Amino acid sequence: MYTFSSKLKTFSFILMALGLLGIGYGFLTAPKDIQEVEKILAADSHGGHVEVKHEVSSESVAAHAVVADHKEVDLAVEGTEATTALEGHNEVAAATETHVAVVDNHNEVNEAAEHEEHLTHVLHQMQNKPWAALYVACIFFLLISMGVLAFYAIQQVASAGWSPVLFRVMQGITAYLPWGSVIFFVFLILCGLHFNHLFIWLDPEVVAHDKLIATKTGYLNFPFWIARAAIFLIGWNLYRYYSAKNCLAQDESNDDSFYKKNFNISAGFLVFFIVTESIMSWDWIMSIDPHWFSTLFGWYVFASFFVSGITMIAMVTLYLKSKGYLEHVNTSHIHDLAKFMFGFSVFWTYLWFSQFMLIWYANIPEEITYFITRIELYNLPFFGAVVMNFVFPILILVNTDFKRITWILVMAGVVILAGHYIDFFNMIMPGTVGDSWFIGISEIASVLFFMGLFIYVVFTALAKSPLLPKRNPYIEESKHFHY
Amino acid sequence: MSNKVIYAIYNDDDILMDAVKQTRAAHHHIEEVFTPFPVHGLDKAMGLAPTRLAICSFIYGCIGISFATWMMNFIMIQDWPQDIGGKPSFSYIENMPAFVPIMFEMTVFFAAHLMVITFYMRSKLWPFKQAENPDVRTTDDHFLMEVAVNNNEEELVSFFTNTGAIEVKVIEKH
Numbered sequence: 001m002y003t004f005s006s007k008l009k010t011f012s013f014i015l016m017a018l019g020l021l022g023i024g025y026g027f028l029t030a031p032k033d034i035q036e037v038e039k040i041l042a043a044d045s046h047g048g049h050v051e052v053k054h055e056v057s058s059e060s061v062a063a064h065a066v067v068a069d070h071k072e073v074d075l076a077v078e079g080t081e082a083t084t085a086l087e088g089h090n091e092v093a094a095a096t097e098t099h100v101a102v103v104d105n106h107n108e109v110n111e112a113a114e115h116e117e118h119l120t121h122v123l124h125q126m127q128n129k130p131w132a133a134l135y136v137a138c139i140f141f142l143l144i145s146m147g148v149l150a151f152y153a154i155q156q157v158a159s160a161g162w163s164p165v166l167f168r169v170m171q172g173i174t175a176y177l178p179w180g181s182v183i184f185f186v187f188l189i190l191c192g193l194h195f196n197h198l199f200i201w202l203d204p205e206v207v208a209h210d211k212l213i214a215t216k217t218g219y220l221n222f223p224f225w226i227a228r229a230a231i232f233l234i235g236w237n238l239y240r241y242y243s244a245k246n247c248l249a250q251d252e253s254n255d256d257s258f259y260k261k262n263f264n265i266s267a268g269f270l271v272f273f274i275v276t277e278s279i280m281s282w283d284w285i286m287s288i289d290p291h292w293f294s295t296l297f298g299w300y301v302f303a304s305f306f307v308s309g310i311t312m313i314a315m316v317t318l319y320l321k322s323k324g325y326l327e328h329v330n331t332s333h334i335h336d337l338a339k340f341m342f343g344f345s346v347f348w349t350y351l352w353f354s355q356f357m358l359i360w361y362a363n364i365p366e367e368i369t370y371f372i373t374r375i376e377l378y379n380l381p382f383f384g385a386v387v388m389n390f391v392f393p394i395l396i397l398v399n400t401d402f403k404r405i406t407w408i409l410v411m412a413g414v415v416i417l418a419g420h421y422i423d424f425f426n427m428i429m430p431g432t433v434g435d436s437w438f439i440g441i442s443e444i445a446s447v448l449f450f451m452g453l454f455i456y457v458v459f460t461a462l463a464k465s466p467l468l469p470k471r472n473p474y475i476e477e478s479k480h481f482h483y
Numbered sequence: 484m485s486n487k488v489i490y491a492i493y494n495d496d497d498i499l500m501d502a503v504k505q506t507r508a509a510h511h512h513i514e515e516v517f518t519p520f521p522v523h524g525l526d527k528a529m530g531l532a533p534t535r536l537a538i539c540s541f542i543y544g545c546i547g548i549s550f551a552t553w554m555m556n557f558i559m560i561q562d563w564p565q566d567i568g569g570k571p572s573f574s575y576i577e578n579m580p581a582f583v584p585i586m587f588e589m590t591v592f593f594a595a596h597l598m599v600i601t602f603y604m605r606s607k608l609w610p611f612k613q614a615e616n617p618d619v620r621t622t623d624d625h626f627l628m629e630v631a632v633n634n635n636e637e638e639l640v641s642f643f644t645n646t647g648a649i650e651v652k653v654i655e656k657h
Contacts, residue, residue, distance in 0.1 A: 353580075353583060356580065357580045357581070357583065357584075360580050361568060361570075361580070361581060362568070363568065363569065398541070400537070482524065
């Protein structure tokens, strides 16, 4: 039996306390009216360029960037990549400045109104920011436990012989699911009660002026949306509850009936999961950009949280092993987890690129805006996520020996988890805070809070049952698993 | 005399694995093991050095991706630029996303084919080569371990009979 060490418990409480403080700070310091926004913008814009960037809406910056790009190509400037990029940048600045000048000369009255409208827009973005930061961290940890649950169900259905010694670790991690679900569901209800504007289609005022969203109201409306969320979360939690219960009952049983029961409910769950997972990704993430759609979005989100879940299993396993528990988990088990981390990192990249390339190639305005926003305004996190989730893991984990070395695995795991947090950040932030994004106190505090809660819940659950499912029919094979 | 070898024949891969471990523990020199299918972990049990094929594969992959980069640059940028879907065609880097599938496929193609060819060359295999199996049953359902004899014929025969061999033969090898 594992005992939750008081050190780790204190650590989780400190994380939660720090997180709560930071979240509170984020909400209190969010601007209340457009005067405050104006002050913040004035303080932000030391150089003229930043001001120009704020004067015009992000869409026109994007449009100008495209024009500038075309000029670059027509000129066919030979030279290094860096100079080309730099020149492109200058052209954008020049183009936007001219644009502003034109506005100034021709229509001063209109400009004042536009300026106020822009300030209101930025105000909404800044008020959304602490909510969005909370939302990203909340959904990220919820989906990590979902990724582990899906992995666990696959192991059950595949009758995998290698993994039963890790079942209790997986069940421990999925113990976070009910907690995460409740918090997440409350958050969705708060969205529906207009505490924030993360989902603009929830605002009847927006829908009234937006034909595209208006045609989608049959699907995107609050009652249907929240009912779907309730069904999905209850369904997943029911499977988690009964599966863990049967696994414990199997320990004391005289036959394999509980094991067989688990096989059946796991198969049923996987069918339910793959349908609800797709719909979940549209409802909770894709609908933040309600004009945009991608048909492989469900898979893309799945790949992201599935690899995070597997990485989390590896991290918790390595932690427990370092404390002297899980004596039956040998380097071959760790090696296999590392292979999954490697493989699903590549799978994520495959989907990331598939989504990107088709939209990049077709270059249809209603689709390409999604990536224009991310490349123009979120350049570092957008490409940083690819480096952290693909380049780094593939280079470090391609080596067989590295897959068995604890410190390398921990390092790779931390980078993968951080990278997939940024991936979710990239999915959610552009549609909610636009170019007012920043990874600051709100974002870090939200992650700290949910990490603390996650550690507390997971390790409390791990301490409640023996770490070896001793009567699982494959347990002998799993103990002797040798690659 | 030094050309004499023992052929110990088994009919189960688990028994074979145990026999290989016992033989190694008793410090008899295993020349070769013939099996109808790849037996998992046999190479480690026999004490063979780890394969370096993975390193070759990595190098071949690098050659493949370099070749694809050069090839697409030559075809699509230098030799015959075309306007495809309005994409500017005078810069490799700006068209790079379109070439990623080709770079990926070339990497796989080079790694896979060159690795197989390397494997054949290292195993001294080529088309129409005569089989070297000492016993034709090793292509069906039997496993054969070949062990060198050093004036200890009697001892070895009884040793292998005890390891569960269904047949033990002493052969003069040429």
